Amino acid sequence: MDYEWKNETFMLKHLQCVISAAEEIALKGIPSQAPFALTAIWRTKGQASILDTECFDAFVWSDMAFVQLFIDAARRNDKPPISRPSRSLIWLIKALFDYSAQGIVTFEKTRSEITYGAQTDKAGSFSGESLSPFLQGNTFLHPRIPDVDYSKIVDPSGIDLLKPERRLDGALVSAKTLGSYISISQ
Known part of the structure; x- marks a missing residue:
């Protein structure tokens, strides 16, 4: 008390x-x-x-x-x-x-x-x-x-809404961009 x-x-x-x-x-x-x-x-x-x-x-x-x-x-x-x-x-x-x-x-x-x-x-x-x-x-x-399973964690359409200055957000944006690049070039 x-x-x-x-x-x-x-x-x-x-x-x-x-x-x-x-x-x-x-x-x-x-x-x-x-x-x-x-x-x-x-x-x-x-x-x-x-x-x-x-x-x-x-x-x-x-x-x-x-x-x-x-x-x-x-x-x-x-x-x-x-x-x-x-x-x-x-x-x-x-x-x-x-x-x-x-x-x-x-x-x-x-x-x-x-x-x-x-x-x-x-x-x-x-x-x-x-x-x-x-x-x-x-x-x-x-x-x-x-x-490679990042899209099972975060909906890829939601990645565009992230703020890439944060480390995870930036990594997800990079992974999505790299994934798009790989699928286009194949």
């Missing part, structure tokens, strides 16, 4: 308590975890906008595994400013505390009040580097859908 949830300095000092609470929730939730989020992966050849031969796959995250992403990222946050993953864990623990104390969750209010002066979008955005400890299976190392 005495937590100063909106006070970044206070919460940095108590971040380990928040992380410990989230860890306990994740561990106790393992027996009842459920599918939560789908992550699509795609690969290009290095930084080039050319699809890799082993290109596409998807992974399902359970709710407890997804929480673990935030826990691991929050562990690396020990100085100001509070990171997005740490702030997200604070939101989760505050919302669960409110529910246990008052029987109601006002997550939108929690999210809008606890910002620590930063943007609150992209709270669940993780780079490939932070995901890699979790995605070490064979299907991550060798995605199951090859580059």
Whole structure:
């Protein structure tokens, strides 16, 4: 009851308590975890906008595994400013505390009040580097859908609507163009 949830300095000092609470929730939730989020992966050849031969796959995250992403990222946050993953864990623990104390969750209010002066979008955005400890299976190392099957992933007519300045979009535009060139020249 005495937590100063909106006070970044206070919460940095108590971040380990928040992380410990989230860890306990994740561990106790393992027996009842459920599918939560789908992550699509795609690969290009290095930084080039050319699809890799082993290109596409998807992974399902359970709710407890997804929480673990935030826990691991929050562990690396020990100085100001509070990171997005740490702030997200604070939101989760505050919302669960409110529910246990008052029987109601006002997550939108929690999210809008606890910002620590930063943007609150992209709270669940993780780079490939932070995901890699979790995605070490064979299907991550060798995605199951090859580059030549890109049209099974994205409708070719939709590729024209993509923004080629993004790496995947550019690779799909290149693959479609190259595919058209090959079929014309044959």
